[in-house]
Structure formats: structure tokens, C-alpha cells
Amino acid sequence: MAKNFFEKVYEFVKKIPYGYVTSYGHVATSLGSPRAARQVGWALGAMPASLSDVPWWRVINSRGYLSIRKDDPNAKNIQRSFLENEGIIVDENFVVDLKKYGWVH
DNA sequence: CCGGTGACGCGCG
């Protein structure tokens, strides 16, 4: 268990309950580095496709916006599909209401 | 060891 930042991120994301979402900043804070929110996103970006056990789509930015890398509209659409599949209401602008679906550890 | 990178966050106008 090297417990690198990446692995920590993966484990934390796995702990996100079904039907809820959290922000990168919250994950980073839980990992012990409140300013490392960017690394959280980077860790998810470096995730191998085989590692589908990590619900990366439940991780969004603090504003509830689906911050997919490079603003890939296709990726946003995919993430929105996953969230809606869990009963989460996603705005047409790819925005989720953290007040309602935000998960607090 | 150093520089560049990046799915972000916060402060300011």
C-alpha cells in the first residue's frame, strides 16, 4: 500500500455513496492537502480505463460544475449520463446542486 | 534536482 496521492484519491472516491457527488476540494482536504484539488482531478485523469471501480463521475468542482478536462463536451455528456443514472439531477449546463447531492464526509 | 503540467479554488473588480 504505497498510499500515494493517486491511490488515496481512488480510495476516497470509491467511498462516495451512490447517488451523491463531492468536490475536488473536499477530496483534497480529506486527503490532507486542501490546496491539492488540482491533483485530485489529475489523478482521475490518469486513471486507467480498466479501473472502472472508481466512480470518478461523482467528483465535480466546488461550484457543482462538471469540470471535465479540456472541456470535452462528449466527456461531459458521458458524466451527465452516469449521474442521471444514479438519480442525480444535472442542469442543462452540466451543473449539479451540491446543496442537495453534495456528500459530506 | 528542476521545470512543466493540470478533471481546481479563491479573491477581486
Next chain:
DNA sequence: GCGCGCGCCACCG
């Protein structure tokens, strides 16, 4: 409330 700009921390070459 919205848009712009700077800063932070960890991984890779």
C-alpha cells in the same frame, strides 16, 4: 452573480 487572474501541490521526463 459573473468573469478574469493568480496560486497550490503532487507526478513525470
